Amino acid sequence: MAYAANDMSPEAVAERTKPVGSVYTAADLEGIVDTATVGSSSEPAAPRSGDAVFTAACAACHTTGAAGAPIKGDAAAWEARIAKGRDTLLDHALNGFNAMPPRGACGNCSDEEIASAVDYMIDAI
Template sequence: MKWKQVLAVFAGVAVAGSVMAMSVDMSREAIAERIKPTAKVRLAGDEVAQANGAAQEGERSGEAVYNQACAACHTSGVLNAPRKGNADDWEERIAKGMDTLLEHSINGFNAMPPRGTCMNCSDDEILAAIEYMIEDI
């Protein structure tokens, strides 16, 4: 007797599920909405991503590049990185000329990796970041 009751419950659930499925909107738009990704993955060097997650529109300012890629080392002087706005740290480097500073920033120098890890920064954006770091000197 109990088997019949169990089968009746399963049958009721199956019928209820069928009725619910028939009431679901099956239009292309509704299906696309239900299956759209819930998140996006952004990788380092992604040319569309910025630190704030907004789409990149044109060239970034020196401050934006600094905040995104340079601040981690150039704020505290990690591995002897010259600190932003610190004349003593920059004096010897500036004496070599802006062309040398830019070349070292683009190609890497000592502990600094190429482009300071900002692989999607243009040469002009790298230059703007250097100028931003030394503007108060």
């Protein structure tokens, strides 16, 4: 076997010509990348949790108070809003309210996901 490169058996040829690397598929990325929130321009198949939607679409304003947004967990900022009723808050989250952009400007959030994010903030009080 001194000249293995000349071995023309099918096994030897297949071994020499197999692909060097393998390709990542979406399944390989599960657990590595949050494929539900990264790089997707369409609605994901399964609704995301309120927590996930909040982090992806609402936290930029609702953890910082940017533009006057009520901060999640700030009871003083939320109690008067919660008193308006969940339906009103949900309506404002979906359709916008002053500096609150419609759907938090989330282009791929479903109504259900927006509702989960609203509940997530209400439940934090």
